[in-house]
Amino acid sequence: MNKKRKLALITGVTGQDGSILADFLLKKNYIVHGVKRRSSSLNSTVRLDRIYQDKFIKNKSFYLHYGDVSDPSFCNRILGEVKPDELYHLAAQSHVAISYELPLYTASVNSLGTLNLLEAIRINNLNKKTKFYNAATSEMYGSLKGKYQNELTPFHPQSPYATSKLFSFWITKNYRDSYNLFASNGILFNHESFSRGETFVTKKITMFIAKYNHYKKGVLYLGNLSSKRDWGFADDYIIGIWKILQHSKPEDFVLSTGKSYSVRDFLKYAFACINIKIIFKGKKDKEIGIDSKTKKVLVKSIPYYYRPNEVTNLIGNNRKAKKVLNWTPKIKFKALVKLMVNEELKNFTPKK
């Protein structure tokens, strides 16, 4: 007998995680609906090129809808129309540094956007049908105080972004407890891939490496090279996100690798992929990275990219996800750097 295909709705489908998740769910035979914002350029759907299906194809598996999570009427309508089995809420103003420049906008999208979707589930009486995943973040913890951060660690958000996400985390829990909704938070530590947004540090570095490898010139301007993150591979984390909604009950989970490395470490391994040994001189916003052979300056730390209140270190303990969901990240830090650089080198096209 034919099993009924599951219906998923993804907000933030044009982003790193949304595009990888859409691909993953289609391979699992889901029917996938995604929300994309109206944009003046068609480029915003570039990450979806490999799975895009034309509007006029009958019985498609992948549908895109224009919408914005900060618009409650849209959220009510789309939930009423699609009636998804699983709603993956990934849409966000996801850049920490930009959240200092646009704090109200960040709160409106990240906090109220989440509430709009939860309300839409309730208003459409989908409490028993729709499972809800909220993309919470390790940024909610603020700088590491003990050995690691897990589901029991107190939160101490240090940016408008982190604070906006803390609202989304708690409102998800409130709706779970008040309305018996299957609503879970994933507290995800940094995860990267070739599809990472170009202004996040790993993608900024790996794109520079490909350019430098070709032109043999240029300087990469960065902020704090000493800050440390628990960096994993996005494809591993997408499996974790899916597993969170397949669990028998709604709960919150940390997804992390358990190891943290500095931006400086990332630079070291990334330059090594193109056979450059980089050495560092100076401190803080006077620090520079130099090619040990040619003595060319490759990297400069400048105040412009420093944040008003830097989260200095994050390390997650993923024991609960391992035990309850049987989830473990496969790709380790060095392999991640290599994978990102190689993909960047492969896709590099010089300007004419």
Ligand code: NAP
């Ligand atoms: P991303 O690449 O920045 O993608 C964000 C997505 O949200 C994009 O599709 C974006 O659309 C969409 N979006 C932004 N504002 C919207 C709005 N008002 N209405 C509808 N859609 C909107 O982020 P990501 O790295 O994939 O992360 C996915 C989610 O996980 C985010 O919520 C992020 O905060 C959270 N998170 C990420 C990490 C990580 O390391 N990647 C870790 C922890 C938590 P456009 O393409 O039009 O901009």
Ligand code: G4F
């Ligand atoms: O790549 P980042 O901008 O990522 P950040 O701030 O850790 O946030 C990412 O991970 C969070 C999970 O922990 C997500 F919730 C969030 O949505 C996002 O995906 O910066 C990483 C580190 C920071 O310490 C930053 O100060 O790199 C440092 N850094 C140094 N120079 C830089 C730069 N970051 C950026 N973006 N650009 C630089 O030039």
